[in-house]
Amino acid sequence: MKILITGSTGLIGKQLLDHLKGHHLVLLTRNIQKAELALNHLALPHADFISDLSSFNDFNDIDAIINLAGEPIAERKWTQKQKNIIINSRCNLTDELAQLCLKSLTPPRCFISGSAIGYYGNTGSQDINETTEIVSSDFSHQVCQQWENKALQAQNNQTRVCLLRTGIVLSPLGGALKKMQLPYQFGLGGPIGDGKQYMSWIHIDDMVLAILHLLDQEGSSGIYNLTAPHPVTNQTFSKALAKTLKRPHFLFTPKILIKGILGEASALLTDSQRVRPKRLVHEGFKFRYSRIESALKQLFN
Numbered sequence: 001m002k003i004l005i006t007g008s009t010g011l012i013g014k015q016l017l018d019h020l021k022g023h024h025l026v027l028l029t030r031n032i033q034k035a036e037l038a039l040n041h042l043a044l045p046h047a048d049f050i051s052d053l054s055s056f057n058d059f060n061d062i063d064a065i066i067n068l069a070g071e072p073i074a075e076r077k078w079t080q081k082q083k084n085i086i087i088n089s090r091c092n093l094t095d096e097l098a099q100l101c102l103k104s105l106t107p108p109r110c111f112i113s114g115s116a117i118g119y120y121g122n123t124g125s126q127d128i129n130e131t132t133e134i135v136s137s138d139f140s141h142q143v144c145q146q147w148e149n150k151a152l153q154a155q156n157n158q159t160r161v162c163l164l165r166t167g168i169v170l171s172p173l174g175g176a177l178k179k180m181q182l183p184y185q186f187g188l189g190g191p192i193g194d195g196k197q198y199m200s201w202i203h204i205d206d207m208v209l210a211i212l213h214l215l216d217q218e219g220s221s222g223i224y225n226l227t228a229p230h231p232v233t234n235q236t237f238s239k240a241l242a243k244t245l246k247r248p249h250f251l252f253t254p255k256i257l258i259k260g261i262l263g264e265a266s267a268l269l270t271d272s273q274r275v276r277p278k279r280l281v282h283e284g285f286k287f288r289y290s291r292i293e294s295a296l297k298q299l300f301n
Helices: 011-017 032-038 080-103 139-152 176-185 204-216 234-245 255-270 278-282 292-299
Strands: 002-006 024-028 047-050 064-067 110-116 160-166 168-170 201-203 222-226
Touching (some): 002 080, 011 204, 032 047, 064 204, 080 110, 110 204, 139 255, 160 204, 168 204, 201 204, 201 292, 204 222, 222 278, 234 292
Parallel strands (some): 024 047, 064 110, 168 201
């Protein structure tokens, strides 16, 4: 297949590319030189780098799109300026891709586009699946809703759209886990607040394999929760992390302190989302790591 990929230098993108070496890859990136350097270790045999879509003349040859690009949501405080950057970095590119699909004489058969479980907002201990109706004014919900709507423009009889409502991706190479383990390295680990908020997580290997599953399954379309089958409370997660790292687990971080440091973005750490991957399980996808203990053991092995 000829696959157009955005976000190829990100945490998920890099690992995904390693599984797609047998395909012709078109990698959309803002800085070709930096991307080539970042991906050089993968030795991709069939990869073309492009910096914008306006000069790309082979869109009619694209079989699939995997759209993972977007400004990191947890790197900075959510000032109004940063909120605009977060939304525009996702929606503008996704809209451009969708419009190209609609104009194409031979549109891609598959358009896989990112989203996040932030769509569901703060839902406490309620079990959430893809059919759960949500009404929320949270910024995370607004971002995901707008992002998804842009991608869904491409859906028709020729192009199926798959939306990836992604949980906390656990990887030893970066992302949330790298930040979460830092306090434990200094013996200062523990839960956030009372630790009762649910965390819906997914091992990076399962994340990549789920995307490949959706790419290959012609009958797959619509919303998918990319989370492990067994979400855990922050207390359970932090205890499992402490045990895996063989570090103390005693110091809780007050929610008010997190909010004082991160502002509105503190919701990423303090909100509760108990999300299940109902549709992936129904389609027969097998998770390698469905329990947090086995996932952390493998990640830190």
